[in-house]
Amino acid sequence: MFNSYASYNELHIEKPELFIEKPIQEYTESDIVRKQAIFYRFLNVWLAAETAYSNGMISEATYLITLADAEDVLNRTKESGAISLWEPILAKYTFLADKEIIKFIAQKIES
Numbered sequence: 046m047f048n049s050y051a052s053y054n055e056l057h058i059e060k061p062e063l064f065i066e067k068p069i070q071e072y073t074e075s076d077i078v079r080k081q082a083i084f085y086r087f088l089n090v091w092l093a094a095e096t097a098y099s100n101g102m103i104s105e106a107t108y109l110i111t112l113a114d115a116e117d118v119l120n121r122t123k124e125s126g127a128i129s130l131w132e133p134i135l136a137k138y139t140f141l142a143d144k145e146i147i148k149f150i151a152q153k154i155e156s
Contacts, residue, residue, distance in 0.1 A: 049090045069126035080122075081130050088134065091115050091146040115146065119153040128154055 072080070091111060098108035122128045131150055141147050 049086065049093070066121050066125040066127070069129065072127070077130060080127060081134060084131060084134055087115070087118060088138075088146070088150075092141070092144060095144060095146050112146075112149070115149060116153075119150065123153060 094103065094108055094111040097103040098105070119128065119131075122130070131154055135147060135151060135154075138147065
């Protein structure tokens with residue numbers, strides 16, 4: 046989980062242009078694929094954090110930091126209209142509907 050966060054942070058440094066939000070109407074097909082790939086990485090890390098917290102492997106503080114990061118990402122993508130790119134991702138994981146992070150993402154999409 047921490048290696049994924051570290052690699053994600055390095056990507057921010059090496060390719061900041063991938064993380065500059067722009068209106069969804071300006072996305073190319075490549076932008077959409079890239080953005081969804083980033084979302085998959087987020088989802089993997091967030092699910093790992095939820096599982097680790099549920100199993101007592103990380104502290105509540107670490108888990109709350111993860112949730113704060115998730116909220117920040119989702120708020121920024123909502124502002125750009127890119128929040129809709131989460132819908133097909135969640136549709137693939139209906140079997141995870143009971144996970145708190147899945148509920149959290151779904152709530153952000155709906156609100």
